Amino acid sequence: MPLTVGLTFDLKQDYPQEMSSAADDDCELDSPETIDAIASALEKNGHKVFKLGGGRNLPQTFEIVKPDIVFNISEGLYGRNRESQVPAILEMYQIPYTGSDPLTLSICLDKSMAKKIISYSNIPTPAFKKVEEVDDIYGLDELDFEFPLFIKPCYEGSSKGIRLDSKIKNISALKEKTLQLLGTYRQPVLIEEYLPGPEFTIGVLGNKKPEIVGIMEVRSLNNQNKELIYSYEVKKDWENQVQYLCPPPISPKLESEIKKIAINSYRALECRDVARIDIRLDKHGTPNFLEVNPLPGLMPGYSDLYIMAKAVGINYNVLVNKILSYAIERYPHLRINNCRSLFV
Numbered sequence: 001m002p003l004t005v006g007l008t009f010d011l012k013q014d015y016p017q018e019m020s021s022a023a024d025d026d027c028e029l030d031s032p033e034t035i036d037a038i039a040s041a042l043e044k045n046g047h048k049v050f051k052l053g054g055g056r057n058l059p060q061t062f063e064i065v066k067p068d069i070v071f072n073i074s075e076g077l078y079g080r081n082r083e084s085q086v087p088a089i090l091e092m093y094q095i096p097y098t099g100s101d102p103l104t105l106s107i108c109l110d111k112s113m114a115k116k117i118i119s120y121s122n123i124p125t126p127a128f129k130k131v132e133e134v135d136d137i138y139g140l141d142e143l144d145f146e147f148p149l150f151i152k153p154c155y156e157g158s159s160k161g162i163r164l165d166s167k168i169k170n171i172s173a174l175k176e177k178t179l180q181l182l183g184t185y186r187q188p189v190l191i192e193e194y195l196p197g198p199e200f201t202i203g204v205l206g207n208k209k210p211e212i213v214g215i216m217e218v219r220s221l222n223n224q225n226k227e228l229i230y231s232y233e234v235k236k237d238w239e240n241q242v243q244y245l246c247p248p249p250i251s252p253k254l255e256s257e258i259k260k261i262a263i264n265s266y267r268a269l270e271c272r273d274v275a276r277i278d279i280r281l282d283k284h285g286t287p288n289f290l291e292v293n294p295l296p297g298l299m300p301g302y303s304d305l306y307i308m309a310k311a312v313g314i315n316y317n318v319l320v321n322k323i324l325s326y327a328i329e330r331y332p333h334l335r336i337n338n339c340r341s342l343f344v
């Protein structure tokens with residue numbers, strides 16, 4: 001039986017201008033084309049879709065009508081809990097939804113919190129320090145990590161606040177960049193050991209037995225031996241700057257180590273339905289957890305998850321409906337209704 005599916009999202013064009021403090025402020029938000037593509041994929045599978053928009057619109061809507069389930073890609077507004085806002089509203093109204101719950105979304109958005117859980121789970125991740133405020137920069141002289149280091153805002157995505165000079169070679173550059181990030185992004189800064197090895201992103205789907213969609217290596221395009229910093233500048237000009245290798249030319253041993261870290265990280269952070277995990281090799285060639293994106297981009301044609309799915313013969317419509325199906329599995333009353341759902 002077809003379901004009524006609400007689609008929750010935040011568009012770049014709706015981003016409140018008064019919130020803008022940096023040039024890359026709205027880069028995590030979605031475009032109308034992505035929303036239309038998700039809606040069309042769900043409709044082609046027989047569902048009736050309502051585009052509900054962002055969190056502020058929802059309580060009023062849900063007082064009048066509730067969809068059977070919500071397909072959530074809302075990024076939310078303000079702070080490290082922003083991605084949790086819509087799922088928290090959905091839980092308040094007891095409406096089923098796709099993806100991770102508010103706790104996981106908040107923890108994953110705060111890279112230092114995620115890394116604490118990852119370290120506790122014995123998954124390799126670079127040593128790190130969180131700098132909360134300007135006064136903390138005096139403590140940076142005491143850091144016992146070796147340079148080079150890497151510096152980034154604690155609660156961002158889409159390489160917001162990450163530039164080619166985020167790789168830091170000495171203490172004066174570290175202090176200068178820390179002050180700059182604290183001032184511009186108004187949130188703590190994460191300083192971590194720099195990982196010099198190749199970079200991979202891994203798509204994961206599912207719950208009890210999560211499945212790897214694919215592993216994709218991201219490499220510098222012009223100079224294959226150049227270390228990649230997948231910064232805001234590079235992501236903006238990706239067509240000229242990077243190549244995506246999916247599957248990557250790696251040994252079966254490395255492939256299985258990367259998959260193990262991806263699945264263990266997904267489980268440790270209690271991700272649901274879908275996520276994309278970024279992994280990079282350290283100087284010994286050991287894969288390390290960098291961060292996880294439990295709301296990975298779903299732009300058709302371009303997003304990492306789209307590329308990985310396509311490489312294994314999963315088209316966009318199937319990908320979107322697979323995410324919905326994994327969510328439906330959680331809700332017995334929907335499972336019965338949806339048992340004849342066909343992937344298009």
Ligand SMILES: Nc1ncnc2c1ncn2[C@@H]1O[C@H](COP(=O)(O)OP(=O)(O)OP(=O)(O)O)[C@@H](O)[C@H]1O
Binds near residue numbers: 126157158194231291
């Ligand atoms: N410790 C590190 N060592 C080396 N490079 C790093 C490190 N941390 C981040 N980077 C580089 O910066 C890029 C962006 O970092 P990260 O993935 O943490 O940011 P993000 O904004 O959350 O990205 P996404 O677009 O995946 O949401 C990485 O893909 C990697 O190239």
Ligand SMILES: [Mg+2]
Binds near residue numbers: 278291
């Ligand atoms: Mg990343």
